[in-house]
Amino acid sequence: MDGRALRSERTKQLIIEAYLALLDESPEMPTASQIAKRAGYSVRSVFGRFDDMLALTVAAADYAFAEGLSRDVHRHAGGSRARRLRGMVERRSDLFERWLPLWRVLQNHQNESELVSARIGRIRDAMWTRLALIYGVELASLPEFERKMLQIALEQLTDFESWARMRERHGLSVEEARDVWIMAIDRLLPQTPPQEAEPARV
Incomplete structure (x- = not known):
C-alpha cells in the first residue's frame, strides 16, 4: 500500500476505535459528530470512509471478531477438564466484558441491515464451534442427539445475554460470574473419559 492508502486505513482504524470507546461510555449509539470529535477528524472524514453508521457498526464488528480470533483458543483445548473449563470461561468472559456494548x-439494528445480521450469525457460529472444540472430549461420549442438545444448552448458558444478566441484574463481580459458569458447565457435562481426565498428582 502507498502512503496515502496507509493513512486512509489508519484514519478508518482511529474512527472505529473512537466509536468503540464511546460505546463503552454510553449504551446509546454515538453520533457521527461525537465519533469525529473523539477521533480527531471531521464528520466528513467519517462519512468519507463509511457510507453510514451501520457500515461503521459492521466494520467495528469485524474488528472485534478479528481480535477474538487472534486469541489462541487451542491453548485451552487440551489438558484437564478443570483447566479447559477455567480457560474457556476466562477467555469468553474477557471478550464479553469488552464487546457487550457493541x-x-x-442486536438493536439486525433487522435494518443484512450485513449486521450476518455478523451476528458469524459470531454465534464461532462461539458454537469453540464450544465443540473445548468440550469435545465430553461431548463425544454422548449419542448424537444428546450431544447436540447439550451443546445448545451450553450455548445458551454462555452467551452474551447470560453474562449481562449475571453482571447487571444479579450484580455479580467478574470472578463470581465466572464461578457460576464453571459450576454450571461442570454439572451439565458428562463425566470425562478416564484416559482424558487429569492425571493424579504425586
Whole structure:
C-alpha cells in the first residue's frame, strides 16, 4: 500500500476505535459528530470512509471478531477438564466484558441491515464451534442427539445475554460470574473419559 492508502486505513482504524470507546461510555449509539470529535477528524472524514453508521457498526464488528480470533483458543483445548473449563470461561468472559456494548448495538439494528445480521450469525457460529472444540472430549461420549442438545444448552448458558444478566441484574463481580459458569458447565457435562481426565498428582 502507498502512503496515502496507509493513512486512509489508519484514519478508518482511529474512527472505529473512537466509536468503540464511546460505546463503552454510553449504551446509546454515538453520533457521527461525537465519533469525529473523539477521533480527531471531521464528520466528513467519517462519512468519507463509511457510507453510514451501520457500515461503521459492521466494520467495528469485524474488528472485534478479528481480535477474538487472534486469541489462541487451542491453548485451552487440551489438558484437564478443570483447566479447559477455567480457560474457556476466562477467555469468553474477557471478550464479553469488552464487546457487550457493541453486541447490543448489533442486536438493536439486525433487522435494518443484512450485513449486521450476518455478523451476528458469524459470531454465534464461532462461539458454537469453540464450544465443540473445548468440550469435545465430553461431548463425544454422548449419542448424537444428546450431544447436540447439550451443546445448545451450553450455548445458551454462555452467551452474551447470560453474562449481562449475571453482571447487571444479579450484580455479580467478574470472578463470581465466572464461578457460576464453571459450576454450571461442570454439572451439565458428562463425566470425562478416564484416559482424558487429569492425571493424579504425586
